[in-house]
Amino acid sequence: MKIFIQYMVSLRCKLLVKSELEKLKIKYKSVELGEVLLYKNITVAKREKLKKELHKSGLELMDDKKAMLIEKITNVIVEMVHYSDELPKVNFSVFLSEKLGIEYHKLAETFSKTKGITIEHFIIIHKVERIKELIIYDELNLTEISYLMHYNSISHLSKQFKQVTGLTPTFFKSLTKRQRFNLEDL
Known part of the structure; x- marks a missing residue:
C-alpha cells in the first residue's frame, strides 16, 4: 500500500x-x-x-488524487534539482512525463491550475535556489555552475537569477548576508 x-x-x-x-x-x-x-x-x-x-x-x-499528483510533480522537481548529482540531459517535460508515466500536457495543466504557477517557472525558482546554494559554498565559479545547471551560457543563468531574485549572481556573491529559502517554502 x-x-x-x-x-x-x-x-x-x-x-x-x-x-x-x-x-x-x-x-x-x-x-x-x-x-x-x-x-x-x-x-x-x-x-x-x-x-x-x-x-x-x-x-x-x-x-485527494489531484493533490497527490501535484506532490509527485513537486517531489520529482525537488529531487532532480537539489539532490541529483546531475540534471537530466533530456528536456524537463520529457523527464517528468517519463518519470510519472503521465502525458506532460496533463501534468502542466493540473499543476498550473492548482499551484497558480507553471511547472517551468517552478523549476526555475528551484534552480535559482540551487544556484544560490552553490554560490554560497564557493567551490565552483559561475561558468562551472552554469554548466552543472544546464544553462547555455552564464548570461542566461544571470538573466534568470536576476528575474527571480532581483540581483545578479555576482552581486549576490558579494553580499555578507545572503538569503536562501527553505525548500518547503518555495
Whole structure:
C-alpha cells in the first residue's frame, strides 16, 4: 500500500516520517520524498494517528488524487534539482512525463491550475535556489555552475537569477548576508 505525504521535500522530512512510522509500529518498505510504500494496509485508527503526528511537524497525509499528483510533480522537481548529482540531459517535460508515466500536457495543466504557477517557472525558482546554494559554498565559479545547471551560457543563468531574485549572481556573491529559502517554502 502507498501513502502520500504533502510538504515532504527534504531528507530531514524523510527521517521524521521514518521515525513516526517506527513509533507507531507501521512496517514500511521504502520512504521517498512524498511517498511511503507500506508492506500492508493500516487500520483507520493508525492512519489517523499517523496523520495527527505528521501534522504536528507540518506534514500532511493526502487523500485527494489531484493533490497527490501535484506532490509527485513537486517531489520529482525537488529531487532532480537539489539532490541529483546531475540534471537530466533530456528536456524537463520529457523527464517528468517519463518519470510519472503521465502525458506532460496533463501534468502542466493540473499543476498550473492548482499551484497558480507553471511547472517551468517552478523549476526555475528551484534552480535559482540551487544556484544560490552553490554560490554560497564557493567551490565552483559561475561558468562551472552554469554548466552543472544546464544553462547555455552564464548570461542566461544571470538573466534568470536576476528575474527571480532581483540581483545578479555576482552581486549576490558579494553580499555578507545572503538569503536562501527553505525548500518547503518555495
